[in-house]
Amino acid sequence: MPADPAAHDVWDVGAGYDAYIGRWSRLVAREVVAWLGAAPHGRWLDAGCGTGALGDAVAALAAPEVVVGLDRSMGFVAHARARTGARRAFAAADAQALPVRDGAFDAVVSGLVLNFVAEPARMVAELTRAARPGAAVALYVWDYAAGMEYVRRFWDAARALDPAAAALDEAVRFPLCAPGPLAALLEGAGLGSVEVRAVEVPTVFRDFAECWAPFLAGQGPAPAYAASLPEDRRAALREAFRATLPVSADGTIALRARAWAARGAR
Incomplete structure (x- = not known):
């Protein structure tokens, strides 16, 4: 087993990611975009766009002029570009060094990325730099410690069998995925009117086979x-x-997923 837990942070195959986490991220993304309440016809930046879930929500709910999606994974960028339509643009880029000019966007968002970068404060500073004065900057991450039941139950089972798995558990690795640390990061970047809220969505599987299969796709730490x-x-x-x-009489498995969403104004 690699000594570095980040060696397990595999993000490259779009279909595998969507089956694992992406489909639940889409539900959270819609809640976050609605929460921002941004004016229509704006320029949006989706930093760490992954397979495009957050940008999809922006396109559907915010009537943007354009949504620019940037992600370090060429595989994710290709997947997102292939399945999206007008008013969308994509490129490979690091969220810690955004290739955009200062104040270029009317809203800057990022979903499920912050905890996977080497320097979270640097990333938030870049998101802030990309936003025009007065624009919203927002992000969300899973509550790995208690609220993301699907992943939490996996690691609880893994740690019971293999104590070494504790070092890979996102709840241990990512203590910033909580309201206090998130608020501090946004305030440290100079954002004002900072708020953090919980967003809960259902994660329902038709049977155990569907529940287990995403863990075989290799996308992400678990x-x-x-x-x-x-x-x-x-x-x-x-x-x-x-x-x-918790398996129901009909074989379905109903869990809940909680994310922490944070926003501030430049």
């Missing part, structure tokens, strides 16, 4: 950990994970 195990240990983890789940 799936990458599962993929790294020999078959016998992966099978043991699968059954330990299954035992934690």
Whole structure:
């Protein structure tokens, strides 16, 4: 097992990501965009756009002039570009060094990216720099410690079988995914009127097969950990994970996912 937990942060295959986290991110994205209440016909920047979930919500709800999506993963950029339409532009770029001029955007957003960059404060400073004076800057991250049940139950099962898995658990690795640290980051970047709120969405699986399959796609820390195990240990983890789940009489599995969303004004 790699000594560096970040070695398990695999983000490249769009379809695998959407099956794992992307479909739930879409639900959160709509809540966040509606919360911002930005004026129509604006220029939006989606930093760390991934497969395009947040930009989709902007296009559907905010009547933008354009949404520019930037992501470090060429695979994600290609996936997003292939499935989106007009008023969208994409490029490969690091959220910690945005290739945009100061004050170029009327709203700057980022979904599920902050905890995966080496320097979160630098990223928030870049988001702030890209926003025009008075513009909204917003981001959201999963509540890995308690609110993201799907991932939480996986790591609880993994840690019970393998104490070394604790070092890979997002709840341990990403303590900034909480209201206090998020507010402090935005305020430290000079943003005003900072607010943090919880956004909860349902994560319902039709059966255990659908629930387990995303952990085999290798996209993200938990799936990458599962993929790294020999078959016998992966099978043991699968059954330990299954035992934690609330399975209904019809076989469906209903969980909840909570994200923390933060916003401020430049």
